[in-house]
Amino acid sequence: MVNIRNIEKSEIKQVAHLEDLCFPENERASLKTITDRVSQASELQLGLFAPTKHTTTLIGHLMATRTSSESVTVDSMSKHEPTGNNVAIHSLSIHPAHRSRGYAKQLIKELQFRCEKTVSPKPRIITLLAHKPLIHLYEETGFKLMGESACKFGGDTWYDMIYEL
Ligand SMILES: CC(C)(COP(=O)(O)OP(=O)(O)OC[C@H]1O[C@@H](n2cnc3c(N)ncnc32)[C@H](O)[C@@H]1OP(=O)(O)O)[C@@H](O)C(=O)NCCC(=O)NCCS
Numbered sequence: 001m002v003n004i005r006n007i008e009k010s011e012i013k014q015v016a017h018l019e020d021l022c023f024p025e026n027e028r029a030s031l032k033t034i035t036d037r038v039s040q041a042s043e044l045q046l047g048l049f050a051p052t053k054h055t056t057t058l059i060g061h062l063m064a065t066r067t068s069s070e071s072v073t074v075d076s077m078s079k080h081e082p083t084g085n086n087v088a089i090h091s092l093s094i095h096p097a098h099r100s101r102g103y104a105k106q107l108i109k110e111l112q113f114r115c116e117k118t119v120s121p122k123p124r125i126i127t128l129l130a131h132k133p134l135i136h137l138y139e140e141t142g143f144k145l146m147g148e149s150a151c152k153f154g155g156d157t158w159y160d161m162i163y164e165l
Contacts, residue, residue, distance in 0.1 A: 022093035
């Protein structure tokens with residue numbers, strides 16, 4: 001059985017490795033960005049761990065920061081604003097060998113639960129950028145499609161989606 005908990009500093013290299021596996025070079029977070037997120041906003045960095053013989057292995061992660069923006073901007077990806085009203089999701093990654101088992105949705109629901117119950121101050125919205133084929137995945141977890149984003153991160157077309165808490 002998998003479990004979800006906050007990512008620890010000692011696990012940053014595993015997160016970077018999973019980013020490399022899951023994203024093309026122009027979309028993945030650098031080791032520095034991951035380190036900053038874990039150091040500055042540890043409560044918003046979730047790891048999904050599967051049991052192995054003697055320990056557990058990271059097979060998925062969700063990384064987010066606080067932001068004052070209503071939508072994800074390139075700036076918000078590398079900057080955590082502790083007093084920002086909102087939470088922005090920047091990465092959702094599941095190891096290719098463990099996909100289509102509902103794990104991405106489990107990570108999103110865990111973030112929603114934590115934002116509702118434990119993250120302080122309680123955020124107003126969770127915002128993210130989606131590629132068109134994944135809009136459905138986020139709608140299934142309660143996100144609303146807001147339209148095409150002004151953000152052209154990595155030279156791509158993205159869609160703004162928000163979840164109201
Ligand atoms: C996108 C990703 C996180 C989904 O992980 P997952 O654990 O397989 O997702 P789930 O099992 O929770 O699937 C949820 C739904 O999304 C759909 N889905 C997943 N990946 C999809 C894709 N690439 N294209 C279209 N639909 C997709 C599934 O069909 C599923 O829908 P269903 O429940 O109606 O059948 C995973 O494929 C991944 O890591 N991709 C590379 C990184 C990425 O693109 N991340 C998202 C942007 S930050």
